[in-house]
Amino acid sequence: MREEYAQRTALLLGWDKVEALAGKTVLVFGVGGVGSFAAEALCRAGIGRLILVDGDVYDPSNVNRQLGATVPAIGRPKVEVMKERFLSINPDIDVETHHVFYLPAERPGLVAQSGADYVVDAIDTVAAKVDIIAEAYEAGIPVISAMGAGNKLHPELFEIAEIEKTSVDPLAKVMRKELKKRNIRRVKVVYSKELPQPVRRKEGCSGIGSISFVPSAAGLILAGAVVRDLLQIP
Numbered sequence: 001m002r003e004e005y006a007q008r009t010a011l012l013l014g015w016d017k018v019e020a021l022a023g024k025t026v027l028v029f030g031v032g033g034v035g036s037f038a039a040e041a042l043c044r045a046g047i048g049r050l051i052l053v054d055g056d057v058y059d060p061s062n063v064n065r066q067l068g069a070t071v072p073a074i075g076r077p078k079v080e081v082m083k084e085r086f087l088s089i090n091p092d093i094d095v096e097t098h099h100v101f102y103l104p105a106e107r108p109g110l111v112a113q114s115g116a117d118y119v120v121d122a123i124d125t126v127a128a129k130v131d132i133i134a135e136a137y138e139a140g141i142p143v144i145s146a147m148g149a150g151n152k153l154h155p156e157l158f159e160i161a162e163i164e165k166t167s168v169d170p171l172a173k174v175m176r177k178e179l180k181k182r183n184i185r186r187v188k189v190v191y192s193k194e195l196p197q198p199v200r201r202k203e204g205c206s207g208i209g210s211i212s213f214v215p216s217a218a219g220l221i222l223a224g225a226v227v228r229d230l231l232q233i234p
Contacts, residue, residue: 001046001090009046017231018046022092024230025049027116027141029102029132031078032056033210034146035122036067037219038226042120043086045227049094050086051114052079054123055101065210102128111135118226121145122219126171130178133187144225146218147172147191150208155217157194160225163187168195190221 001009001022010018026047028039031054039050056078062069068081079097086095102110102123111119112135119136121129121143129145136143145163148171163179166172169191179187199209228234 001048001092005090006046013231020231021046021227022048024117025051025115026118026120026226027051027053027111027114028120028122029053029128030121030123030146031066031068031082032062032122033065033215034149034219034222035120036078036082037216038120038122038146038222039082039219040067040086040089041220041223042226043089043093045223046090047093047227049096051096051098051116052082053098053100053102053110054078055099061207065212065215067216102132109135111141112139116141118230119143120222120226122222126174126178129175130182133179134182134184137184142188142229144188144190144222144229145175146222147175147189148196149192149215149218150210151196151199152192152194152214153197153211154192154194155214157192158190158218158221159192160188160190160221163189166191168193170196188225190218190225192218 006018024047026042028035031039031052057075058069058073060074068078068085073081077099079099083095083097086093119141121132133143147169163176172191
């Protein structure tokens with residue numbers, strides 16, 4: 001990141017840390033409500049290379065919470081919109097995009113061959129989340145995973161913990177069980193102890209309830225953990 005764009009970051013971290021971040025690669029799975037905020041925070045922090053994996057396109061229902069979701073973006077691939085956005089923030093960043101849904105059987109070695117220094121899992125599918133984490137562990141790459149951000153109203157209840165120490169979160173409960181089957185432990189996750197809110201269904205409307213300020217908070221917490229870990233800051 002050019003000096004004029006990074007000067008406030010350097011005041012906080014020092015130029016040596018800014019240069020260190022410029023040499024790092026982060027692989028982000030999912031650039032939706034959580035992942036878009038995580039990825040942009042990493043971009044603005046000065047990460048030199050981002051690899052974005054998401055097979056989805058923007059839908060009107062994304063506008064309430066996803067960073068790249070605007071009316072003109074509807075129908076466009078999320079990874080391409082986010083790439084354009086990141087290059088407008090930092091023209092020096094290297095952004096690699098994969099407009100695919102992660103299916104481990106079809107994408108063997110994607111994590112191991114990425115050259116990533118860190119992996120961020122911000123997708124919803126349990127099987128894919130488990131496989132991403134397993135691939136990262138086998139490759140010796142640090143990974144952090146987002147648990148549930150839907151049907152919640154209290155962003156202040158998000159925290160970072162190892163998967164074994166989570167509670168309340170329904171997705172975390174399933175992930176604990178599946179990771180235990182693979183003998184994978186001490187996975188760092190962002191989760192909330194908030195009980196899921198009841199969904200007020202209307203005819204023609206389905207899915208999980210969401211609002212702007214909850215998944216965004218989870219994404220920013222993810223990004224903060226990644227930057228601190230990469231720089232070995234407690």
